[in-house]
Amino acid sequence: MDDRSRFLALAAGLYCLIAGALVLLRPGFYRAAAERVARDPGLLLMAGLLTLGLGIAWVLGHQRWQGGAVVVAVTLLGWLILAKGLVRLAVPAERLERIFASALAQPAWNGLATLLLGLWLVWATLRQG
Numbered sequence: 001m002d003d004r005s006r007f008l009a010l011a012a013g014l015y016c017l018i019a020g021a022l023v024l025l026r027p028g029f030y031r032a033a034a035e036r037v038a039r040d041p042g043l044l045l046m047a048g049l050l051t052l053g054l055g056i057a058w059v060l061g062h063q064r065w066q067g068g069a070v071v072v073a074v075t076l077l078g079w080l081i082l083a084k085g086l087v088r089l090a091v092p093a094e095r096l097e098r099i100f101a102s103a104l105a106q107p108a109w110n111g112l113a114t115l116l117l118g119l120w121l122v123w124a125t126l127r128q129g
Contacts, residue, residue: 001067001070005064009121017115017118018118024112039093041093045089054085063075
């Protein structure tokens with residue numbers, strides 16, 4: 001694994017660990033925040049632009065489809081981040097509210113999945129040295 005893949009895998013892994021743990025600790029807070037973002041055009045625009053910018057940078061900086069599961073996962077994460085930014089900017093607010101509501105209906109599962117992804121990314125990256 002090259003240095004860029006290692007850096008992105010650890011950064012994404014630590015982010016997922018922290019975000020997943022926080023969602024599990026404060027599910028009501030994150031549900032309320034996501035619902036507010038979906039209803040507020042200014043917050044939605046800012047979140048969408050920031051996410052889109054991160055996704056573009058990630059995709060431009062990491063297009064590796066070989067090199068192991070972690071390397072490919074890092075590439076896929078970049079594409080997912082880019083798609084999330086586009087969805088936030090392109091999908092009408094009413095539909096986004098429904099998407100957010102269904103995604104946050106089970107915050108414990110979302111938090112756990114995010115936490116597990118983070119654990120795997122950090123563990124697999126550190127294991128490879």
